[in-house]
Amino acid sequence: AQSVTQPDIHITVSEGASLELRCNYSYGATPYLFWYVQSPGQGLQLLLKYFSGDTLVQGIKGFEAEFKRSQSSFNLRKPSVHWSDAAEYFCAVGQGSGNTGKLIFGQGTTLQVKP
Amino acid sequence: DAGVTQSPTHLIKTRGQQVTLRCSPKSGHDTVSWYQQALGQGPQFIFQYYEEEERQRGNFPDRFSGHQFPNYSSELNVNALLLGDSALYLCASSLIEGGYTFGSGTRLTVV
Numbered sequence: 001a002q003s004v005t006q007p008d009i010h011i012t013v014s015e016g017a018s019l020e021l022r023c024n025y026s027y028g029a030t031p032y033l034f035w036y037v038q039s040p041g042q043g044l045q046l047l048l049k050y051f052s053g054d055t056l057v058q059g060i061k062g063f064e065a066e067f068k069r070s071q072s073s074f075n076l077r078k079p080s081v082h083w084s085d086a087a088e089y090f091c092a093v094g095q096g097s098g099n100t101g102k103l104i105f106g107q108g109t110t111l112q113v114k115p
Numbered sequence: 116d117a118g119v120t121q122s123p124t125h126l127i128k129t130r131g132q133q134v135t136l137r138c139s140p141k142s143g144h145d146t147v148s149w150y151q152q153a154l155g156q157g158p159q160f161i162f163q164y165y166e167e168e169e170r171q172r173g174n175f176p177d178r179f180s181g182h183q184f185p186n187y188s189s190e191l192n193v194n195a196l197l198l199g200d201s202a203l204y205l206c207a208s209s210l211i212e213g214g215y216t217f218g219s220g221t222r223l224t225v226v
Contacts, residue, residue, distance in 0.1 A: 004157075036217075043119070043205055043217035044158070090157050102148065102171055103215070105157030 002027045004091050006106035013081050014114045021076040021109050023091030032094030033074040034103065035065055039087045047089075050074065061085070086113045119144075119208050119218035127224045128196050136191040136221045140208030144216065146170075147189040149181060150205040152220070158205055164189055193223075201225045 005024045013019050025031055032051050036044040048059025055067040065076045074091060088110050092103040120139040128134050140147050146165045150158035160173035164183035178194045187208075193200055201224050207215040 041219070041222075043219040044207075045217070046214060049214060092157075102160040102163060102173065103150075103158070104160070107155075107157050 002093060002095055002104050004093050004104055004106035006089075006091055006109050008109050009107070010110045010112070012112040012114060015083050016080050019076075019078045019081045019085070019111070021089050021091075021111070023074045023076065023106060024072050025074065025091070025093045026072065027093050027095070031074075032101070033065075033067060034092040034094065035059065035063070035074075035076050036090045036092060036105075037061075037087050038090065038108075044090065047076070081111075081113055083113045083115065086111055119206055119216050121204075121206050121218040121221050123221060124219070125222045125224075127226060130196055130198060130225055132196050133192065133194045134196060134223060136193075136204050136206075136223070138189045138191070138206030138208070138218060140187050140189070140206075141216045144208035144210055145187050146209045147183055147187065148207045148209070148215070149189070149191045150207065151175070152203040152205060154202070161191070196225045198225050 003026045007022050034049045035047040038044050047063045048057045050057045050067045057065050063078050067074050088108045090108045091106045095101045118141050122137045148163040149161040152158040161175050162172045163170045167183045180192045183189045203220040205220045206218045209215045
């Protein structure tokens with residue numbers, strides 16, 4: 001069965017430090033991969049997505065992610081974290097037709113940013 | 116350009132009651148999906164509607180039903196509410212060839 005694992009439930013980084021959030025997926029075919037961010041009480045905002053091609057994907061707010069098929073991973077990175085990045089981050093794999101099939105989400109990683 | 120609009124934002128219901136949640140998709144989007152997000156969890160797919168038909172369904176009981184109208188808006192109905200149905204319900208709209216836009220959700224509390 002398809003699944004997404006985010007090994008880190010909670011991460012704390014200092015403002016200005018680099019960030020890496022881990023995501024591992026299990027999916028039989030070529031995956032469609034997404035990272036979403038959720039601020040408290042809000043819906044999900046798409047940070048970036050991977051469908052095919054270049055394995056390093058650039059997103060909004062200075063985020064990037066790298067698809068590594070051999071490791072079944074799609075880790076999210078940011079070189080310098082800002083206090084406004086504190087939020088919940090979800091990795092998801094898309095199942096079904098194109099990029100509008102159902103999404104399977106990981107459990108999420110809560111990011112706390114220290115001043 | 117209005118995004119995805121969900122109503123109401125918050126709702127409190129009693130066990131056994133029925134609830135209807137509403138979603139207006141982003142302008143031009145024709146596909147609507149519903150997700151349930153329990154506290155501390157990732158969203159779980161309930162179902163997806165396209166051309167007023169249910170295209171896909173997740174692992175949710177028949178108490179959960181939906182509808183899509185000709186203007187692409189959608190409703191999620193939950194019957195015989197259980198305490199475990201308390202969650203944030205998210206609606207997402209898309210074009211069949213495009214990506215998702217999520218609404219801010221409806222927070223349902225069952226007491």
